[in-house]
Amino acid sequence: DQQVKQNSPSLSVQEGRISILNCDYTNSMFDYFLWYKKYPAEGPTFLISISSIKDKNEDGRFTVFLNKSAKHLSLHIVPSQPGDSAVYFCAATGTASKLTFGTGTRLQVTL
Amino acid sequence: GAGVSQTPSNKVTEKGKYVELRCDPISGHTALYWYRQSLGQGPEFLIYFQGTGAADDSGLPNDRFFAVRPEGSVSTLKIQRTERGDSAVYLCASSHQGDTGELFFGEGSRLTVL
Numbered sequence: 001d002q003q004v005k006q007n008s009p010s011l012s013v014q015e016g017r018i019s020i021l022n023c024d025y026t027n028s029m030f031d032y033f034l035w036y037k038k039y040p041a042e043g044p045t046f047l048i049s050i051s052s053i054k055d056k057n058e059d060g061r062f063t064v065f066l067n068k069s070a071k072h073l074s075l076h077i078v079p080s081q082p083g084d085s086a087v088y089f090c091a092a093t094g095t096a097s098k099l100t101f102g103t104g105t106r107l108q109v110t111l
Numbered sequence: 112g113a114g115v116s117q118t119p120s121n122k123v124t125e126k127g128k129y130v131e132l133r134c135d136p137i138s139g140h141t142a143l144y145w146y147r148q149s150l151g152q153g154p155e156f157l158i159y160f161q162g163t164g165a166a167d168d169s170g171l172p173n174d175r176f177f178a179v180r181p182e183g184s185v186s187t188l189k190i191q192r193t194e195r196g197d198s199a200v201y202l203c204a205s206s207h208q209g210d211t212g213e214l215f216f217g218e219g220s221r222l223t224v225l
Binding site for chain 2: 004006032034036041042043044045046049089091093095098099100101102103104
């Protein structure tokens with residue numbers, strides 16, 4: 001069963017607009033959530049994270065929102081830039097030892 | 112380089128053969144992880160080392176898969192009697208103490224079993 005779900009396999013956004021990537025989870029034991037970004041032929045790179053004690057974390061153009069009651073988190077990128085085009089993975093953990101990843105959303109930022 | 116290094120970057124083998132994949136983590140990182148990413152999927156946890164010991168190997172799919180980290184640095188993932196379903200990108204990651212989930216990934220080793 002898929003404990004972390006990213007239901008949108010792809011998203012296209014115009015440069016300068018907001019990109020919103022969504023993620024849902026089912027395991028209530030998850031208490032720390034992360035977003036990773038992946039370019040082709042590279043490993044995933046850490047982008048931003050949020051602890052379950054918070055509902056928002058911001059880092060420059062990237063903001064992650066967490067709604068624990070809905071078991072939902074989202075990543076907002078504003079303004080979107082062409083270099084943001086990549087696959088974004090949502091991940092969750094309840095222990096230090098393993099991350100559970102979603103299937104990813106491919107973001108394309110068009111000019 | 113300063114990042115996680117994985118070799119080989121590509122490996123093509125025949126069904127039934129034995130394969131070793133190597134990971135050289137970031138210097139000083141005590142935690143090391145192996146993940147596997149199949150086409151169209153997210154990375155899937157295989158095993159976690161803290162120092163030399165496997166602290167969590169619950170993600171290894173069966174006993175054909177084994178990993179070692181004898182000196183607490185370089186790790187080798189070993190796959191015996193490879194099957195076509197083992198074809199995937201095998202990702203290694205490391206972190207300083209393994210307590211935040213913020214992992215540094217290598218570029219992966221793409222394994223193709225014919």
